[in-house]
Amino acid sequence: MTPQKSAAALSPRDWGVLLVLCGAIFLEGIDVAMLNVALPSIRADLGLSTGSLQWVMSAYVLGYGGFMLVGGRAADLFGRRRMFVLWLSVFLVFSGLGGFATEEWMLIVARFVTGIAAAFMTPAGLSVITTNFEEGPQRNKALLFYSGTAAGGFSIGLVVGGLLTSVGWRWVFFAPVVLSALILVAALVFVPRQSRPDRSGQSVDLAGGLTITAAVVLLVLGVERATHTSPAWTVGTLGAGLAFLAAFVVTERRVASPLVRLGILRSGALVRANLVGLLFAAGFFGFQFLVVLYLQELRDWSTLQTSFAMIVIGVDAILSPVLTPRLVNRFGNARVIFGGLLLASLSYALFLPVGADWTYLAMFPSLIVLGIAFSLAYGPLTIVATEGVREEEQGLAGGLLYTSFQFGAAIGLSTATAVNVAATASTSPAALLDGYRAALWVPLGAALLATLISAFALRTRPAATVAASGGPADRPAEIPASH
Secondary structure, eight states, X not given: OOHHHHHHOOOHHHXXXXXXXXXXXXHHHXXXXXXXXXXXXXXXXXXOOHHHHHHHHXXXXXHHHHTHHHHHHHHHHHOHHHHHHHHHHHHHXXXXXXXXXXXXHHHHHHHHHHHHHHHHHHHHHHHHHHHHSOTTHHHHHHHHHHHHHHHHHHHHHHHHHHHHHHHOTTHHHHXXXXXXXXXXXXXXXXXXOOOOOOOTTOOOOHHHHHHHHHHHHHHHHHHHTTTTSOHHHHHHHHHHHHHXXXXXXXXXXXXXXXXXXXXXXXXXXXXXHHHHHHHHHHHHHHHHHHHHHIIIIISOOOHHHHHHHXXXXXXXXXXXXXXXXXXXXXXXXXXXXXXXXXXXXXHHHHHTTOOTTOOHHHHHHHHHHHHHHHHHHHHHHHHHHHTTOOGGGHHHHHHHHHHHHHHHHHHHHHHHHHHHHHHOOSSSHHHHHXXXXXXXXXXXXXXXXXXXXXXXXXXXXXXXXXXXXXXXXXXXXXXXXXX
């Protein structure tokens, strides 16, 4: 066995911890995907309007995106295991309550709190990995396995959601309760206890937490609701979000113990990873949304047919832990990310000439290439966004990355929807097809811009300093060559 392979080997205890955390990220992915599939049935049973149905999705997005940074920092301040177990329990309870909902407000509240729970649980879980696995081959292996599981949850959730909805939409909420309970028991057994973080001389930055949460909630809300409200409302919401963001920056510069140490943003690798992650998520989710519209609105495919058609993208669940580690070890993170983004651009370009009578065989190359692209980009982005960050800020680094992904998804969905609506002159098949073709330029443009930004990492040399890894004085450290 080579030294490199030996360094990456995981003990049975390591595998136990990793499988628990993979179960949690799988749970988060499958929960979102199943609900997407079940929305039409929920609307029919509860008699929801389109606007109310949109709020069922928006409530989760707002809770998840709005509290992610606070959730990540809470893991650093109050204990990663403690936050993970606590908020997994909240996720379990409110997912179950959603299944008992008889009024729209009950469902919306349940989804909002579930989103908040995921916002605390997800970065806590990621930071458990980044602090329990040694930086290098071992952590890379764990993170790539973790990212593949996350992707698999979303892909499998599409099919499982279709099957459960055929029995009854409430099972889409009850099924995660069973999975959450199993993960919770396993977490109590396998995830190691940690000593309470030393917060001597540190105070909780309440003002920072309130301003950044308000900023992200308003920005996500403004972008996510842009196609459903007036331009004046959108501009006002985004303006208020930017005002809170400015207030947050001012606050963080003045307080002794900031929620977000702004010096962490001096790391070029971290900033690039977050920008690329935002754009990649925008393209990925915008494209999936348009493909679903094409298959169901124009082609009249059933929910289950659409789910099975899209599941091929889930090939990343296999490739991420099997192929990607080999490529990262040989070529480095930067080159693998760059290759993944090139493939994502190719995938979207292949779908641009979509026709009204395309066979599945004609769509297949675009979908399979996107699955490969995801496997190459997502995991290495997670590695770069957390590499070189000091241990007590790993939760914050995870929160930053997942906030970028969530905000990017909201931007991609909103922009693709806006272009689609503007380019669709009528409900005729030809007009619908014109709208899809026009909107498909949105994910392509996002992927190309992400590729351009990632290209700068190809020229980065070792022996630079990593501001993210510094203490108050930002002590220097080498950037790994993979950056």
